[in-house]
Amino acid sequence: MKVDIAVVDYGMGNLRSVSKAIEHVAPAAHVVVTSDPDVIDRAGRVVFPGQGAAPDCMREIDARGLRQAIVDAARSKPFLGICMGMQVLFEHSEEGDTACLGILPGDVQRFPREAMHDAAGNKLKVPHMGWNDVHQAMSHPLWAGIEEGARFYFVHSYFVQPAAPEVIAGFSHYPFPFTCAVASGNIFAVQFHPEKSQNAGLALLGNFATWHPGAMAPTAAMSGATCA
Amino acid sequence: MLAKRIIPCLDVTHGRVVKGVNFVELKDAGDPVEIARRYNEAGADELTFLDITASSDDRDLILHIIEAVAAEVFIPLTVGGGVRVVGDVQRLLNAGADKVSINTSAVLNPQLVKDAADRYGSQCIVVAIDAKRVGAHWEVFTHGGRKATGLDAIEWAKKMEAFGAGELLLTSMDRDGTKSGFDLALTRAISDAVDIPIIASGGVGTLQHLVDGVKEGRADAVLAASIFHFGEYGIDEAKRYMKQHGIEVRL
Numbered sequence: 440m441k442v443d444i445a446v447v448d449y450g451m452g453n454l455r456s457v458s459k460a461i462e463h464v465a466p467a468a469h470v471v472v473t474s475d476p477d478v479i480d481r482a483g484r485v486v487f488p489g490q491g492a493a494p495d496c497m498r499e500i501d502a503r504g505l506r507q508a509i510v511d512a513a514r515s516k517p518f519l520g521i522c523m524g525m526q527v528l529f530e531h532s533e534e535g536d537t538a539c540l541g542i543l544p545g546d547v548q549r550f551p552r553e554a555m556h557d558a559a560g561n562k563l564k565v566p567h568m569g570w571n572d573v574h575q576a577m578s579h580p581l582w583a584g585i586e587e588g589a590r591f592y593f594v595h596s597y598f599v600q601p602a603a604p605e606v607i608a609g610f611s612h613y614p615f616p617f618t619c620a621v622a623s624g625n626i627f628a629v630q631f632h633p634e635k636s637q638n639a640g641l642a643l644l645g646n647f648a649t650w651h652p653g654a655m656a657p658t659a660a661m662s663g664a665t666c667a
Numbered sequence: 668m669l670a671k672r673i674i675p676c677l678d679v680t681h682g683r684v685v686k687g688v689n690f691v692e693l694k695d696a697g698d699p700v701e702i703a704r705r706y707n708e709a710g711a712d713e714l715t716f717l718d719i720t721a722s723s724d725d726r727d728l729i730l731h732i733i734e735a736v737a738a739e740v741f742i743p744l745t746v747g748g749g750v751r752v753v754g755d756v757q758r759l760l761n762a763g764a765d766k767v768s769i770n771t772s773a774v775l776n777p778q779l780v781k782d783a784a785d786r787y788g789s790q791c792i793v794v795a796i797d798a799k800r801v802g803a804h805w806e807v808f809t810h811g812g813r814k815a816t817g818l819d820a821i822e823w824a825k826k827m828e829a830f831g832a833g834e835l836l837l838t839s840m841d842r843d844g845t846k847s848g849f850d851l852a853l854t855r856a857i858s859d860a861v862d863i864p865i866i867a868s869g870g871v872g873t874l875q876h877l878v879d880g881v882k883e884g885r886a887d888a889v890l891a892a893s894i895f896h897f898g899e900y901g902i903d904e905a906k907r908y909m910k911q912h913g914i915e916v917r918l
Binding site for chain 1: 668669670671672707712734737738739741742743761762763765787788789790791833834859862863864865885887888917
């Protein structure tokens with residue numbers, strides 16, 4: 440059977456809400472939660488979620504033999520990374536000093552303790568947990584119908600620092616600006632949880648379900664990730 | 668900026684919401700799915716379900732409820748009550764819970780918190796602390812406030828953070844049900860002692876209490892039951908009041 444959207448299952452967290460939210464906005468789509476590389480290869484679109492810690496995520500990806508399928512999907516078809524699924528697209532995470540997939544240049548850092556206070560001097564908690572404003576740094580089909588500054592639900596202690604600023608699709612403040620969405624060719628990835636962000640999140644998932652990336656040139660992808 | 672959260676709490680037993688919820692034109696005051704949908708539409712930032720089912724026979728009912736709610740309500744869902752082993756955490760997460768709250772079992776077996784956080788990530792582990800003032804300090808109580816533990820609440824909060832809790836749900840047993848406001852000194856003491864978010868609970872009777880919990884108690888989120896359930900105040904009304912008092916909220 441044709442798989443429209445594959446949600447990659449590598450044992451890291453609750454995937455039911457991701458698949459349910461997609462089914463809610465794309466009722467006609469055949470959505471499959473899978474850890475089968477063949478299903479990921481055959482799927483029209485791939486959602487790559489994830490929770491937990493970076494070292495565990497990378498270990499589980501390899502333990503399930505999913506690395507190649509994820510890298511191939513990120514090079515070739517509409518691909519949505521969510522939370523840890525965004526972070527491990529980069530080269531390296533400070534969390535457990537972990538080598539990641541290296542599909543996008545840049546690294547992942549922890550919110551630095553010394554910076555975590557607001558203008559009035561109040562301590563800011565880590566994890567960054569709750570609803571924060573998301574500012575759109577570029578126009579993109581996945582932002583369609585979503586208000587600039589709309590709030591999305593976050594829960595994370597680490598954030599990505601892309602080496603190529605042109606991939607930054609969205610940012611938020613805590614307390615300094617940090618990248619919370621990136622876009623590169625057929626890849627879109629977000630730090631927040633669209634599946635838990637009510638109407639704005641559902642709009643983004645709905646946009647993903649119908650997104651047709653135009654030119655597939657992965658503008659900021661690393662040289663190793665480009666096609667020969 | 669990050670918004671302070673308002674979290675309605677629903678007590679569930681035998682698959683039904685108890686203590687009643689008084690929404691206009693609510694067809695079934697005990698239906699968890701309908702109530703969750705209404706709170707979602709009203710702008711709740713998260714929902715917490717507390718399973719107060721006494722017998723273990725009926726525990727699976729909460730799983731069906733969470734499955735049904737998670738299929739149509741797309742905000743974070745926390746479930747607490749009766750979590751004893753890592754397998755309980757897994758079952759709740761698989762059913763669609765985003766966070767699991769551990770209370771008595773954390774005291775009986777702190778390793779449970781560590782094992783669950785290691786396995787599923789700190790982001791989904793909430794440790795609920797029921798505290799009561801005893802002399803000059805606050806002591807942790809379990810079994811719905813009936814059993815003293817001898818643990819100092821501030822030290823316990825720090826220990827649970829070190830064990831991997833991602834968030835603390837702090838209830839003042841002195842204030843719970845009194846409608847006289849949060850125990851602000853307790854809330855602030857715990858919030859200042861840890862780096863993880865604190866949900867204040869117990870004692871909300873007015874909207875000013877919510878403001879005080881955030882401003883004086885330095886809570887990151889406020890949890891309330893009766894003032895919302897019985898329709899005294901709406902979620903939106905509460906948020907507008909907080910905003911008027913300079914608190915960042917999601918409207």
